[in-house]
Amino acid sequence: MGSGPAPRRATAACAATALLAAALLACGPPPSASDAPAPHTTSPQELCTTLITHWAGVVLDAGQDRDAVGLDYQAMGLSGDQNEILRAVLDGARTEQRTRGPAAAREFTAREGARRCAGHYRSGTPTGGPW
Structure with a gap:
């Protein structure tokens, strides 16, 4: 029983155990459901406004x-x-684009699109008939 090096098997096992322990400590506890942000549901009004401003920009650029x-x-x-x-x-x-330029036209589409979509979806569903 000397003071020579440790047997290889014991060193490899210790190294594997140390790596596993370090990995587990680095991960920390699993996140709980209360840590997650609440999902955002897009309202019909928001969707309408997004679609209108997007396509108005595409058409104006075209x-x-x-x-x-x-x-x-x-x-x-x-x-x-x-x-x-x-x-x-x-x-x-x-009209805005001709008189005040492209930036004014973009501002108009965002403002007017939001206003018209808000009016259309004021009760959460489209006003008027199904078609």
């Missing part, structure tokens, strides 16, 4: 032609009512 994008309202993911909102917003945005 030029003066109403069909410059080459998509109909269904391909854009819009309902018939949302398409009417988009058309009304674009009419005002084009």
Whole structure:
């Protein structure tokens, strides 16, 4: 029984145990459900506003032609009512773009899109009939 090196088997086992312990300590306790942020549900009004401002920007960037994008309202993911909102917003945005520039047109689409979508979805569902 001398003071020579430890047998290889014991050293490898100690190293593996140390690595496992370090890994477990580094991970910490698993997160609980109360630590997770609450999921956000997009309201119909928010979705409408996002769609209107997005597509108004795309159409304005494409030029003066109403069909410059080459998509109909269904391909854009819009309902018939949302398409009417988009058309009304674009009419005002084009006037803004001609008189005050592209930045004013973008501000108009965001403001007017939000206003019109809020009115349309004021009860949480579209007002009017199903079509």
